[in-house]
Amino acid sequence: MLKYLKKYWIYCLLAPLFMLGELTMDLLQPDMMATIVDEGVLGGNLQVILQEGLRMMLLVLFGGTSGVLCGVFATFAALRFGNDIRKDLFARVMDFSFEQTDRFTTGSLITRITNDVTQMEQLVMMLVRSLVRCSVMFVGGIIMLYRQSPRFALVAACGLPFITVFVVFFLKKVSPLYTVIQKKLDRLNSIMQENIAGARVVKAYVKEDYELKHFSQANDELCDVNLRAQTILAFMNPCVNIVLNLCVVGVLYVGGYTVSQNGGITPGQTMAAITYLSLILMRIVFMANIFQTFTRASASWKRIKEVLETENVQQAGEGKQEAGRKGEIEFRHVSFAFPDTPDLPVLKDISFRVNPGETVAIIGSTGSGKTSLVQLIPRFYDVTQGEVLVDGVNVWDYPMQALRDKIGIVQQKTELFSRSIEENIRWGKEEAKESEVSRAARIAQAEDFILRMPEGYEAQVAEGGHSLSGGQKQRISIARAVIRDPEILIFDDSGSALDLKTEAALYDALNREFAETTKIVVAQRIASVRQADRILVLDNGEIRDSGTHEELLEHSAVYQEIYRSQMKREVTA
Ligand code: TTP
Ligand code: MG
Numbered sequence: 001m002l003k004y005l006k007k008y009w010i011y012c013l014l015a016p017l018f019m020l021g022e023l024t025m026d027l028l029q030p031d032m033m034a035t036i037v038d039e040g041v042l043g044g045n046l047q048v049i050l051q052e053g054l055r056m057m058l059l060v061l062f063g064g065t066s067g068v069l070c071g072v073f074a075t076f077a078a079l080r081f082g083n084d085i086r087k088d089l090f091a092r093v094m095d096f097s098f099e100q101t102d103r104f105t106t107g108s109l110i111t112r113i114t115n116d117v118t119q120m121e122q123l124v125m126m127l128v129r130s131l132v133r134c135s136v137m138f139v140g141g142i143i144m145l146y147r148q149s150p151r152f153a154l155v156a157a158c159g160l161p162f163i164t165v166f167v168v169f170f171l172k173k174v175s176p177l178y179t180v181i182q183k184k185l186d187r188l189n190s191i192m193q194e195n196i197a198g199a200r201v202v203k204a205y206v207k208e209d210y211e212l213k214h215f216s217q218a219n220d221e222l223c224d225v226n227l228r229a230q231t232i233l234a235f236m237n238p239c240v241n242i243v244l245n246l247c248v249v250g251v252l253y254v255g256g257y258t259v260s261q262n263g264g265i266t267p268g269q270t271m272a273a274i275t276y277l278s279l280i281l282m283r284i285v286f287m288a289n290i291f292q293t294f295t296r297a298s299a300s301w302k303r304i305k306e307v308l309e310t311e312n313v314q315q316a317g318e319g320k321q322e323a324g325r326k327g328e329i330e331f332r333h334v335s336f337a338f339p340d341t342p343d344l345p346v347l348k349d350i351s352f353r354v355n356p357g358e359t360v361a362i363i364g365s366t367g368s369g370k371t372s373l374v375q376l377i378p379r380f381y382d383v384t385q386g387e388v389l390v391d392g393v394n395v396w397d398y399p400m401q402a403l404r405d406k407i408g409i410v411q412q413k414t415e416l417f418s419r420s421i422e423e424n425i426r427w428g429k430e431e432a433k434e435s436e437v438s439r440a441a442r443i444a445q446a447e448d449f450i451l452r453m454p455e456g457y458e459a460q461v462a463e464g465g466h467s468l469s470g471g472q473k474q475r476i477s478i479a480r481a482v483i484r485d486p487e488i489l490i491f492d493d494s495g496s497a498l499d500l501k502t503e504a505a506l507y508d509a510l511n512r513e514f515a516e517t518t519k520i521v522v523a524q525r526i527a528s529v530r531q532a533d534r535i536l537v538l539d540n541g542e543i544r545d546s547g548t549h550e551e552l553l554e555h556s557a558v559y560q561e562i563y564r565s566q567m568k569r570e571v572t573a
Contacts, residue, residue: 001301004081005124011077012124016132018070023133025063026279027140030272032056034148037268074129082121089113089307097314098380099339104307107190112307115185116300123297126290134286141280145273149265151254152273156280159247163240163281167288170236175295177229182299184222191218197464236288244281248274314379317397326391327406327487327518329354329377334386336372342384346372347541350386356487359511359519361529363562364538370522371412373538374490377520378407390488408481410494412522414473416465421450421476422457428480436483443509444479445502446472470497478506482514490520495528507531526566535559 005012032052040049093101093109101109146153195202195211202211255270257263336347346369354360362370375381376388379395388395395403408428416424425437432440437457441447449472453459465473474497481489489510495503504527510519511531523529530549537545537558545556552559 001120004084005077007084008077008080011073011080012128015070015073015077015128018066018073019129019132020136021066022063022070023136023140025059025066026137027144028059029056030275031144031147032059033275034266034268034272037271038266042267070129074125077128078121078124081124082117085120085304086113086117089117089304092307092310095312096310097312098375100310100313102340105186105190107188107193108186108303109307110193111182111186111189112300112303116182116303119293119297119300120304122293126293130286130290134283134290137279138283138287141276141283145276145280148269148273148276149254149258151258151265152251152277155247155250155254156277158250159243159277159281160284162243163284166236166239166243167284170232170239171288171291171295174229174232174292177225177232178296179299180225181222181229182303184218184225188215188218188222191215200466233292237285240281240285244278247277247281251277314382314400315396316400316403317394318399327356327516328389328391329488329518329520330389330392331373331376332387332389334376334383334388336369336376336381336384338372338381345384345541347376350541350543352536352543352546354518354520356518357516358534359521359532361521361523361532361535362538363523363526363529363535363559365562366524368538369541370538371492374409374492374520374522377488377490378404378409405484406487407490408484408486408488409490410474410478410481410492412492412494414465414470414477416461416468416473416476418461418463420458420460421453424461424476425457425479425483428483429485432483437479439513440479440483441476443482443506443513444475445498445506445509446475446479449475471499471502474498475506482510485514486517488518488520489514490522492522493524495523496525500527503528526563537562 032055036049036052036056039045040052090113093113096104142153142156145156191211191214195215202208251270251273255265255267255273258265259267259270330353331350334347334350335345337343337345350373352360362373364370372381376383377390377395379400382396390398390403390406417427419427422437425440426432428440429436438447441450441457450457450459459467461467461476465476468476474494478491478494495506498506507521507528521529521532526549529535533548534546535549535552536543537552537556539558544558545552547556553563
């Protein structure tokens, strides 16, 4: 945490310094008031009233200005500090592997980047403002009270232990609740995020009430814990007030008695003593608030640190990759299970080789492991056994960027950003010229529909790509991949939302323009794979057969079955 504060040390220093100016005003004012009352009002000396009044006004001006400056510097330090942490958190999250993002959950990561950082900002604000203010006021108040009379200080000394006991008691009860509150907030954010992103599904199934119940339950749980914490704290203030008022009675008694006995205490001093007394005792309550903020922030800091200290589990290599462009892929006895289900193998002993420039298709029923298999090539996940080689080098030995630069992958689930169509395509290669963008769109069979739109390439894509059809989204993400002109192109069911004619035109264009590029085409339809140089038939995580369309039709039972079922469907249709 200090690492983040160090950059703003000057503000962290200036804020408390100006705070001292504000404190001087708060501490001297009651004393001046005592002089005005004793010498001016009771002594009938107008001169003293005017003189002290003027001094008091100047003091207020000085104190007020200091207060404003203190606030400005403290806010600056706190917000800049939070800003830096948020940036680092986001960068770290961007660096996470798929497995790590899954483990933290999206909702929790959002809470950590927003709410937890806000708690830390409040802590900094409090450290540079309230902590200094509280401690100086407390000590200064005692000194000033003692100056009025040591007897008053004795009264304060009697009240202090009681207030401390109350405050410690309540804080002990409330502190553990803050960790619970953050967990509940995580859950609420997860539900909200899922439901807002999936609003169309919720509506399609008319599940608004069902999801509202789900949300309300999480919301109520959060509210309940918050209420529990606030109720405990609500008891603290009356208890402190009772002690405080008893002390005020004590001061009045001591003051009144001594004044009546002419014992050296004036009415003005008694009045000032009451102000100082509240000042001192209320500091304990403020200290309790500081402690609360501290407890909340330390729970938040733990969660922030957890993210900041999580290194990407995937250790990348240091550049042993061969120079030159080839595009060769080899799987050697690869087995794979997802990290959260290690006992459930998704791929079993997969071995195959794709030569540079070859087009290999992977076909198989849903859930057979096609997506899992292609995700191992750019290291979205790591193999459990065996090895994956790209251009003869184990993918583990590549620096991550070098490996991913070689590959253009169109994932099964299309993710577009809420920017213009052009920006979405250019996302694959920022420095691409306009001609490259339109070439990529042409190859992806997207140009026609883009130019038909009134705004063409400038048309904005709505959040989640909702303003586009499934097939349009697929084609834009294909354009985004091909614009990179990679050595290897992977299409994970990327033609599934295209009609057969458009899909055929897409593969024709790819074969024409990317003849040298290695292509892996994952598909469910025979029509999408029959042109491939080789087809791998995946069944329940294993490669059953491989060969050309004709070869497979001859000797692969699984392929024949897929072929028959699709032919039958086409005939009946
Ligand atoms: P996939 O590899 O996604 O199967 P697939 O691509 O062949 O299926 P589809 O044609 O429908 O796209 O999944 C293989 C198995 O792995 C499946 O049982 C689900 C499981 N799985 C996970 O456990 N976690 C994941 O993140 C994914 C993608 C799959
Ligand atoms: Mg899939």
